[in-house]
Amino acid sequence: MSDVVHAEWTKLRTLPGTGWLLLAAAALTAAVGTIAANAVTCPAGSSCQIDPAKVSLTGIDLGQAIVAIVAVTVISGEYSTGMMRVTLTATPGRWRVLAAKGAVVGAATLVTGAVAVLASVLAGGLLLDRHGLTPAHGYEALSLGDGTVLRAAAGSVLYLGLIALLSLGVAAAVRDSAVAIGVVLALLFLFPILSNVITSPGLHRHLEQLSPMTAGQYIQATTNLRSLPLTPWQGLGVLAAWTAGAMLAGALVLRFRDA
Amino acid sequence: MATLAPYRSELRTGRDGFAQLLLAEWTKFRTVRGWVIGMVVALLVIVGLGALTGANSECGVQLGPNSPTLACPAPATGPGGEWVTDSFYFVRQPMAGNGSITVRVTSLTGLYSTSGGFASDQNPTSGMTPGVQPWSKAGIIVKASTRQGAAYAALMVTGGHGVRMQWDFTHDVAGLAGKVSAASPRWLRLTRSGDTITGYDSADGAHWTRVGAATLAGLPSTTQSGLFAASPGYSVNTTSLGGGSSKGGPSLATGTFDQVSQQGTWPAGRWTGQDIQRMTDVALPASAQGFTQAAGRLTVTGSGDIAPDTGDVDTIKKTLAGTFAGLIAVVVIGVMFITAEYRRGLIRTTLAASPRRGRVLAAKAIVLATVTFAAGLVAAAVTIPLGERLLHESGNPIPPVTALTWLQVVAGTAALLAVSAVLGLAVGTLLRRSAGAVTAVIAGIVLPYLLATIPGILPVGAEQWLLRVTPAAGFAVQQTLTQYAQVHTVYTPGTGYFPLSPWAGFAVLCAWAAAALVLALFLLRRRDA
Numbered sequence: 001m002s003d004v005v006h007a008e009w010t011k012l013r014t015l016p017g018t019g020w021l022l023l024a025a026a027a028l029t030a031a032v033g034t035i036a037a038n039a040v041t042c043p044a045g046s047s048c049q050i051d052p053a054k055v056s057l058t059g060i061d062l063g064q065a066i067v068a069i070v071a072v073t074v075i076s077g078e079y080s081t082g083m084m085r086v087t088l089t090a091t092p093g094r095w096r097v098l099a100a101k102g103a104v105v106g107a108a109t110l111v112t113g114a115v116a117v118l119a120s121v122l123a124g125g126l127l128l129d130r131h132g133l134t135p136a137h138g139y140e141a142l143s144l145g146d147g148t149v150l151r152a153a154a155g156s157v158l159y160l161g162l163i164a165l166l167s168l169g170v171a172a173a174v175r176d177s178a179v180a181i182g183v184v185l186a187l188l189f190l191f192p193i194l195s196n197v198i199t200s201p202g203l204h205r206h207l208e209q210l211s212p213m214t215a216g217q218y219i220q221a222t223t224n225l226r227s228l229p230l231t232p233w234q235g236l237g238v239l240a241a242w243t244a245g246a247m248l249a250g251a252l253v254l255r256f257r258d259a
Numbered sequence: 260m261a262t263l264a265p266y267r268s269e270l271r272t273g274r275d276g277f278a279q280l281l282l283a284e285w286t287k288f289r290t291v292r293g294w295v296i297g298m299v300v301a302l303l304v305i306v307g308l309g310a311l312t313g314a315n316s317e318c319g320v321q322l323g324p325n326s327p328t329l330a331c332p333a334p335a336t337g338p339g340g341e342w343v344t345d346s347f348y349f350v351r352q353p354m355a356g357n358g359s360i361t362v363r364v365t366s367l368t369g370l371y372s373t374s375g376g377f378a379s380d381q382n383p384t385s386g387m388t389p390g391v392q393p394w395s396k397a398g399i400i401v402k403a404s405t406r407q408g409a410a411y412a413a414l415m416v417t418g419g420h421g422v423r424m425q426w427d428f429t430h431d432v433a434g435l436a437g438k439v440s441a442a443s444p445r446w447l448r449l450t451r452s453g454d455t456i457t458g459y460d461s462a463d464g465a466h467w468t469r470v471g472a473a474t475l476a477g478l479p480s481t482t483q484s485g486l487f488a489a490s491p492g493y494s495v496n497t498t499s500l501g502g503g504s505s506k507g508g509p510s511l512a513t514g515t516f517d518q519v520s521q522q523g524t525w526p527a528g529r530w531t532g533q534d535i536q537r538m539t540d541v542a543l544p545a546s547a548q549g550f551t552q553a554a555g556r557l558t559v560t561g562s563g564d565i566a567p568d569t570g571d572v573d574t575i576k577k578t579l580a581g582t583f584a585g586l587i588a589v590v591v592i593g594v595m596f597i598t599a600e601y602r603r604g605l606i607r608t609t610l611a612a613s614p615r616r617g618r619v620l621a622a623k624a625i626v627l628a629t630v631t632f633a634a635g636l637v638a639a640a641v642t643i644p645l646g647e648r649l650l651h652e653s654g655n656p657i658p659p660v661t662a663l664t665w666l667q668v669v670a671g672t673a674a675l676l677a678v679s680a681v682l683g684l685a686v687g688t689l690l691r692r693s694a695g696a697v698t699a700v701i702a703g704i705v706l707p708y709l710l711a712t713i714p715g716i717l718p719v720g721a722e723q724w725l726l727r728v729t730p731a732a733g734f735a736v737q738q739t740l741t742q743y744a745q746v747h748t749v750y751t752p753g754t755g756y757f758p759l760s761p762w763a764g765f766a767v768l769c770a771w772a773a774a775a776l777v778l779a780l781f782l783l784r785r786r787d788a
Contacts, residue, residue, distance in 0.1 A: 182590070192709060
């Protein structure tokens with residue numbers, strides 16, 4: 001198994017695009033988070049309902065799209081060049097190939113995510129303090145020493161990892177990179193758009209609970225947890241369930257269809 | 260000795276005109292099963308999500324704890340067919356034929372509630388804060404009848420916008436600036452002549468200035484005319500992050516009038532006071548409103564507003580919520596229309612057959628845009644009536660929309676999809692990689708829209724900025740709500756108001772597509788295929 005993982009790591013590492021994309025994912029995540037934190041204003045004397053951790057981590061919304069590109073390309077790129085047949089000849093155990101790809105992409109994403117989240121939280125802590133989110137307004141300084149902030153930060157890294165595996169599973173199932181990335185982005189973006197316009201309270205709530213993006217990002221919540229339809233870890237669990245479903249579908253297609 | 264004749268194809272020599280190129284690209288599109296299926300899926304998903312949204316957006320009002328839920332009532336309809344708020348205290352007399360009314364206003368005061376409602380029907384004003392709203396108004400009015408939504412012309416002093424002449428809800432003209440007080444009173448005069456009502460204001464009752472003239476077609480010979488007061492709901496909206504909390508409640512305004520003089524045919528009777536109001540209006544109950552008359556001085560207290568209705572959701576836009584799903588599908592197809600050629604090496608055949616590369620890109624763009632536009636047109640034309648019907652059945656009032664606006668939304672949605680697909684084609688040509696191109700276009704269009712329109716993710720300023728410069732601005736073309744300067748409400752993307760007008764927003768998307776096409780053309784010519 002370690003040979004397979006090593007082979008996959010060599011393939012991922014030596015593609016010129018991978019490094020740039022992961023760098024872009026980290027940089028854009030931190031940049032968007034910084035811009036969002038910088039845009040916050042909390043006028044004196046008012047109680048603004050701001051979740052400092054969630055604002056600082058707004059960039060995850062964009063970062064996840066780039067992570068999805070990397071993960072989709074790991075499989076779809078091989079199908080488009082025919083490399084897949086070489087890979088499967090070298091490693092006939094197809095599930096091992098998928099597992100190895102998942103391990104490599106997941107690890108690369110977790111490292112990228114950790115860098116991005118750390119930068120976002122540090123920038124958010126510096127900026128939000130200057131924009132009135134001070135202890136005087138009832139806000140603790142944003143710091144990883146705080147349990148809920150640590151959960152938001154670590155959870156966001158896991159969130160990115162799960163998005164990468166979700167994209168990998170979808171790509172294994174549909175093979176074509178354009179279709180795969182379209183399916184992943186539709187899965188992420190459509191639920192929040194629909195739940196925003198559907199006013200029926202029951203369906204609205206169910207859509208939020210089912211949405212991989214909305215529910216998954218409950219892990220970033222540090223304030224007002226009671227208003228969420230799920231707890232933070234349950235929310236991340238919803239995303240994990242989607243990821244497991246996608247990986248299962250991908251594994252079955254990979255196993256039972258000709259490459 | 261036999262000579263070998265060189266091979267000559269029996270086929271007629273083909274022509275490489277642009278029509279042939281279009282036909283070739285159309286054949287490519289039509290014969291790839293996945294693209295045709297994708298286009299049909301885009302169409303069906305727009306219709307299906309529109310139906311889902313329509314069927315799951317119940318609107319109901321309950322008059323008491325045990326009474327049945329009724330459908331949400333529609334607001335009154337104004338003379339132009341639009342929805343209006345028409346709620347005020349009216350001190351009136353019938354005026355037969357032409358005539359005029361002149362008054363002096365010496366004060367405008369008010370009360371407002373910050374608690375979201377009023378204390379009780381018996382004592383509604385208890386606990387309210389003194390102060391006038393910027394658009395609290397008191398003045399004189401000539402109205403076709405006391406029916407809500409009837410044509411009118413009014414001249415008024417306002418809490419923060421000076422003297423105003425307004426008519427038929429949507430028209431608003433400024434007169435003398437400044438606040439009214441006993442030391443600085445305002446004289447107001449409305450004169451009716453046929454269908455035309457002219458407003459004049461004056462600071463001293465001697466020197467008059469014409470403020471404006473309203474033509475109210477079909478005004479009956481006898482109008483209800485007199486004094487009025489109204490005050491729209493007080494609201495403060497926190498525009499910072501985290502949900503945009505708002506607090507507010509109904510308010511009322513009291514105007515003090517004297518020197519009332521009437522020309523023309525008026526009955527020699529007393530004034531009649533009437534509270535023009537309906538249950539759903541943001542206004543205080545009738546017990547808080549009224550008028551008193553003593554020694555030539557009239558004080559009128561009213562609540563509500565005479566203005567276009569801005570408090571409703573954009574129903575048509577709501578039925579088209581599935582546009583995003585369709586957009587993702589057509590962008591994927593648009594990108595693949597070119598990247599599939601690179602992947603299979605077909606691009607070399609294509610460029611060998613038609614060496615003028617710009618024409619290849621143009622033919623692809625035209626075929627793609629035409630097919631997507633047609634699919635989008637069908638999808639929007641089916642979805643809007645279907646969604647409105649379902650919304651109506653689940654209790655939502657359906658706003659009146661002119662045929663031109665309807666056409667703008669249907670054609671605009673189709674064009675939005677077509678231009679997005681072409682943007683996908685151009686970015687696909689630039690990047691040659693499907694995954695990157697699809698992500699760039701979808702993240703460029705859908706993500707800004709998501710961040711801008713879901714309240715509480717970004718501050719309002721950032722939301723509006725996103726909908727001005729990113730391709731997501733194109734979604735403004737689906738908007739049917741109008742902003743009115745004379746109505747104070749929350750005009751943010753979260754409440755359905757785009758910072759750009761429908762076609763200006765669409766132009767932003769077109770500019771992105773055009774820039775990407777120019778860059779794609781440049782690189783397509785320069786790079787080896």
